[in-house]
Amino acid sequence: MIKVNELSFRYGERVILDRFSYSFEKNRFYGIIGPNGTGKSTLLQLIAGVLTPAAGSVSFEGVPLPRIPRKQLAQRIAVLQQGGLPALGFTVREVVAMGRYPYQNWLGSEKNDFEKLIDDALQLTGLTHLANRTLEQLSGGERQRAALAKVFVQQPDVILLDEPTTYLDIGYQQMIMELVQQWQREKKLLVVAVLHDLNAAALYCDELIALDNGKLLAAGSAKTVLTSAHIAELYDAHTVIITHPEQDVPQLLLQPNKER
Numbered sequence: 001m002i003k004v005n006e007l008s009f010r011y012g013e014r015v016i017l018d019r020f021s022y023s024f025e026k027n028r029f030y031g032i033i034g035p036n037g038t039g040k041s042t043l044l045q046l047i048a049g050v051l052t053p054a055a056g057s058v059s060f061e062g063v064p065l066p067r068i069p070r071k072q073l074a075q076r077i078a079v080l081q082q083g084g085l086p087a088l089g090f091t092v093r094e095v096v097a098m099g100r101y102p103y104q105n106w107l108g109s110e111k112n113d114f115e116k117l118i119d120d121a122l123q124l125t126g127l128t129h130l131a132n133r134t135l136e137q138l139s140g141g142e143r144q145r146a147a148l149a150k151v152f153v154q155q156p157d158v159i160l161l162d163e164p165t166t167y168l169d170i171g172y173q174q175m176i177m178e179l180v181q182q183w184q185r186e187k188k189l190l191v192v193a194v195l196h197d198l199n200a201a202a203l204y205c206d207e208l209i210a211l212d213n214g215k216l217l218a219a220g221s222a223k224t225v226l227t228s229a230h231i232a233e234l235y236d237a238h239t240v241i242i243t244h245p246e247q248d249v250p251q252l253l254l255q256p257n258k259e260r
């Protein structure tokens with residue numbers, strides 16, 4: 001569905017992504033993992049067409065991104081960025097309704113009534129009782145859920161998520177990952193999420209992609225990617241990897257390093 005071919009990107013002289021290639025298929029949930037500053041968000045922004053590559057290309061259903069009109073792209077691809085919500089002052093309902101912008105004409109109206117869609121998204125993300133509160137009256141986790149509700153009402157075919165569980169306690173982390181997975185499967189979407197929580201990535205993603213200094217280190221199932229050797233190479237972290245007792249996926253435990 002989305003093909004990334006020999007993609008390179010630089011900030012000034014600094015190479016951030018180096019000839020990265022990958023094929024992202026419909027009806028699959030991908031997790032991008034890797035250490036801080038390794039180019040994960042940059043890759044997501046290149047896939048969204050927000051950044052322009054120095055070399056290489058991204059195509060969506062066989063069409064290069066620059067040839068797809070912006071509005072059309074916005075109807076098909078939704079992005080949840082870190083701190084991507086509008087300035088404070090808007091209510092939760094108004095923010096969620098902004099997910100419909102790509103479908104509206106210049107008067108700000110659209111043919112179909114989308115109020116029910118907003119109600120459903122608010123309910124799904126547990127925000128119905130907060131619908132009329134403004135953003136500054138919300139906690140970080142509630143704001144994050146509002147951002148996700150906005151993505152849902154956009155009804156995209158592709159969802160790109162940049163660290164969707166930041167600010168969330170484990171209950172809401174689990175809720176968001178399960179909501180995204182459920183939504184992805186029901187609508188047969190392509191989801192690509194940058195994730196720092198490797199255990200959640202192993203549990204909820206169909207495929208993991210490990211980025212190291214802008215290059216592909218490993219990709220495939222969680223069992224293939226989350227090995228002690230890869231974790232040490234990526235993060236310089238000491239871990240013990242066990243198998244989840246019920247899910248047959250790897251789970252990481254930190255191993256205190258007595259030599260440090």
Ligand SMILES: Nc1ncnc2c1ncn2[C@@H]1O[C@H](COP(=O)(O)OP(=O)(O)OP(=O)(O)O)[C@@H](O)[C@H]1O
Pocket residue numbers: 011016034035036037038039040041042043
């Ligand atoms: N606008 C910018 N100008 C210059 N350098 C930038 C800019 N944005 C990001 N960078 C640098 O590019 C590198 C890759 O950034 P990116 O945000 O893609 O990393 P990341 O893997 O998502 O990191 P993290 O896990 O910390 O969110 C970082 O070293 C960052 O400092």
